[in-house]
Amino acid sequence: MNEVQRPWYETTMRWGQTNLTEIDPERYDHEHWERQWTRTSVDGIIVNAGGIVAYYPSEHPLHHRSPYLGDRDLFGEIVDRARGLDLTVVARMDCNRAGERFFAEKPHWFCVDAAGVPYRAAGRYISCIHSPYYDEYIPEILAEVIDRYRPDGFADNSWSGLSRDRICYCRYCSASFTQRAGAPLPHAHDWSSPVYREWIAWNYDRRIEIWDRFNEVTRRHGGTHCLWIGMNSAQMESQSANFRDLGRIVQRTPLVFIDHQRRMPETGFQANSHTGKLVHDLMGWRGQAAESMAMYNHYMPSFRTASAPEPEARMWAVSGMAGGILPWWHHIGSAHRDRRQYEIAPPLWSWHQGAQRYLVDRQPVANVGVLWSQHSFDVYGRDDARMVAESPYEGMVQALLRERLTYRPVHTSRLADVLGELDVLILANVGSVSAHDADLISEFVRRGGGLVLTGESGLYDEEGTRREDFVFAELMGATALHRHHGDRRLPETSWEVSPAHTYLELLRPGRSESQSHPLLDGFESTDQIPFGGRLECVKVTTGRAVATLVTPYPAYPPETAWQREPATALPAAIVNEPGSGRVVSLPADLDRCFGRGLQPDHARVLGNAVRWAARQRIPVTYEGAGTVDLHLYRQGDRLVLHLVNLSAAGAWRMPMHEDIPIGPLRVLIDAETAGVDWSDQPLQARALVSGLELAKSSTRAGIELELPRLVDHEVVTVEPQ
Template sequence: MSMQAANRAEMPWYRRTYRWGQTNLTEMDPVYCEMAMWKEYWRRTRVQGIIVNAGGIVAYYPSSFELQYRAEGLGEHDLLGEFVAAAREEGLAVLARMDINRATKAFYEAHPDWFVVNAEGVPSTANGRYFSCINSGYYKEYIPDVLREIITRYQPEGFTDNSWTGVSRHTICHCVSCRTKFKTDSGFELPAAADWNDPVYRKWIKWSYSCRTENWDLFNRVTQAAGGPDCLWLGMINANPVKTHSSFCDLKEVGERLPIMMCDHQSRDELNGFEQNSLNGSLLHGLAGWDAVIPESMANYIRGERSFRLGSNPAKETRLWMVEGIAGGISPWFHHIGAVHEDRRQFNNAVPVMQWHEQNDMYLYNRQPVANIGVVWSQDNTEFYGRHDANERVALPWHGITRALTRKRLPFVPVHADHIARDAGGLDVLILPDLAVMTDSQCEAVRQFVEAGGSLVFTGATATLDEWGEPRQSFPLESVTGIRHLNEIAGAVGKQPADWAYFDAHNYFRLPDEGRHPVLYGFEETNIVPFGGHIHRVEPAAGSGMKAVATYIPAFPIYPPEFSWMRVPRTDIPVLLAGEHAAGGRICYFAGDVDRSYGRTHLPDLGDLLANAVTWAANGRILLRVEGPGYLDCKLYRQEGTYILHLVNLSGANQSPGYVEEYLPVGPITVYVRTDDLTPAQARLLVSGKELQPEVKGGWTSIRIESVTDHECIVLQ
């Protein structure tokens, strides 16, 4: 055994278990499951741990709790016990999967006070099951007893639960537990309905987060008391902060609690594409630390415009999602629905990636990202700015800026708004993408960052609302940005209607005739840029040095074409302002919501403007350059004496709805890595298996790669 392997063996399971597999059992699997097949599959995929159904909504073992519903085909079987025994024979860690958010009618009738009800006392149901209340005895007494029973019988390393957060934000539970607890905790009666203008409803929102975190802590006290300090209750989370808010999961609070985060984000979605998965990894590591292990459930069944639980996902679709996650620091975790399948193609999807991961995992862990650009996010902004339309207000700007950076191959890291001061020392540029809701302390951290010489790129309504989403009397960042808000909107634009000829969105940027700012690089052949968004009316503060880089052209008719001429070709309304701070940093503000507009349309001009602004703000402090064709997601890391660069080829892979049917190889690609403190003697390509001689000149190390198919991983050492 090597020294590295010996050291790993001494680590707790959650530090050394990198590859995971899950068989999400169905009720009839106790009848048909063939354990020998699964053991062989575990070996092929090189997994080190498995997730297997235990109890909650369906029990797969002979529970002593009469009200815990048993799988229809269980009979006298103990399928959980069989999986645990097989996993132990293979030397694998075991996580017991739970689903605790609903139960049978018999359970409801026995304990009606443990279940979600509306203001009239009517229980909430779906598919014949009754939703359990997170504040009731079901969560506080019954589930802890079930956890203790499973620990006593099977000694799992820990637990996962993909429905631990209970009902979504769309339901206000009025059971006696919720009424009593909310009154005790807040001093108020429960809000009658969702009303963002009601301060009690906003308090209920924050309270709802705290209730879930309280249960997280309770379950971990139970499992660690019964199973030892390393027996962890891990729930499951989704790394998309906009999607996660619907379930009241506080990602920051969860990330601060455990050294391993089980991420249930199984595939790309219509908005975010494959690049979302590398972003998942960097966002969660930013919360839990880069020494944490973050496995992610990766679907082998068909997802998309239509989902088919038993059909095999196209192999290239699965693999590209997997390699994108690995590039972001995600640990691979195959996921199948059911223990028996007639579509056996799915059992070949993950194997090559998992085997490659095992061969190269020494370069995939214990590393730090190399990125000097931070993109700020927060759950409060999703709640109290996003409110009833978080996708429009928050998801689109976030997606727009992160996609623009990815497309221009600029390494960046997500930064939680509460961590700005903590992470500022490693950053040259901070980006606030329409981060309207900010606390006073977060604004102060931004001010200190700029006054220490950092550069700032921000957009839209950033910092104009307080922590509850209420308008501020004055703009708190005016002193460091030189921007004064006039509290007006020009050309308000909403969602695109079905009619393509949307008058309100037919607006443009006007570029100056001469003396153009460097942010406008690449636009020499045009005097206008299509926009499609709305404008926050602002003006430069006196003496600030901030100047308008582009101005606004108001909307005019788009149809019929004879009417499509500019009624007001010029205004003095600034849409993009830039300047330098006395401390040495650069400031760039998009008064027009370019990030949201780009997130909606993917119009290249808008992405170029965003990337140009960040590049200018960095003022030459660029750590990576990648030249050559294709849409590449580039993630750069540092280990001691080593740089590691992932190149994931997303060319042609962003059609949605749709599936990846063919990889489109790109090349040649020339990579330049800033390596001032290291002179690499060797470049290893971990996918193609080649070794190249790097060229080191002027603090840059460069290599040329002839072609990248789906991905490449370059090790400079």
């Protein structure tokens, strides 16, 4: 199929969005925004059509028009301008709220609490996703917009209805749930109740039903390629709170719209490359994922009309590009006192246009997979899922980054397909693992795969019920004791009581180098490292403990800060070699601890665990001072390498104020693990940001590249000349 025939969702590589506010019909400047579209080389725009506020003269009596619209059709005018420049047009909807007039006409379409009192947000009423508002009203609006304007597709901002923290008791919810569950709606959030768990499943299913229903409507009215795409995020917490099952959603659309507009303090810029890789793992690397990126000041607190600090917005965008995300600039409102925000996107978006063929349609080269389980987040994490289930994952991937190890996120639904491409699978406290997935993983290990498990991984079944023993007990060479030591949260206490003043004793029989396990590499000068976290108590069976817990002792006054008791026999790290595989289990939650405290010792143990389990097979790493988010891809007979410089202090405490260049860096690519053998061929290594031709050397064992300087990011293509 040639370029002309390919549908818009495959060919639109850069996006722009002026998110209209109610006043904008009075002040929207077409010339200004057309110029911005051109300066940023966008292929498509997202423009507000309707939902909460309509920007066109809708025929529907309840569709609230902007009070400033008058006789204008601002949406239609913008569509015409964009069409004049041959741009893709996506109509933006915002489905989930309405005002007084709508509520007065259709009170039953809105969410209510158990007493029948409507749930409200910012003075508006929240439409119920189980009501005809979604089944009838929104489809009518979608049809109206298509019939009049023929947009290429739709984006929907807050499409997924009432969030999980509240239960709607409207007549539609009541009838639908009772029909499905044979029981009335749950009275409270109680994960131990099967009815509540059914309510969760019913809610997830309804979002999928709505996704399919809206797409059926848009395709019927607008043709096969007229897609409706709701916004999603790759944060487990946000997806679960809104009943959006990332796996099921991404697998039913060729284009994903991501609403993750800025960096969060705890996950950093690298969260954006992670998002791109996770979404592409689910949809395939030929599919596209575009992300709304704030050009406004979206930090703490947010200033919706002020400019983002330029380095901060740029770094977020380049981190996304490293994960294959397509850039999409986003401004709130069409006129601003702070015009600096218009200057952020043009250079980077234009660079993207020049480099785009290297930035999409490629395969990640990574032999380490980290299992991403939204299901475990829900049924195991339950009411404290962020702390229980997501923070260990975040800490683990942060540690891998610091240890200069690359990885790929693996969604649970992709396990069977991906395991064959991995040397190591990591379960960062994935408590709930189905028997089916456990079988796949066990088979992988027995055939020689590596497995790194932390915390309670595999101790719970698919329903989130605690098993009698770890489903991986045999692989771990350890058995559950069903108790734990310490806490997930750092206790907020003074030094006067020190429950988290714990350590790990490193076990070296006879203290001999030869008997020290590689898990302890780098700790030759110490017998203990700090801990301070939660340890799941286990008993070793066939495995070998290489570290044990030292229980708390006083921290203050200093005269009392000495270890009273010898180290316990409670293992904190266990190694085992079942079949021809290698397993490291870490009952000590070093992943969660690292996410919160960034202790180098914790990252080192995690890194050692992965290196040992991978038999030291590392596809790509780097040498030189600095911290780099590194990604390697294969694209036909070419390697594409991304480096994002995370060395500035501002990369670890937002926002970024300035770039701090590093270099030189030596990048080492292991030819066999990367799947290339170019030892006899002259190579070309081009840096697409700096424009440099890089010094390189190639042997059968690997390729070495010398990057003299890294400012913010670099993309290097390596291929035979």
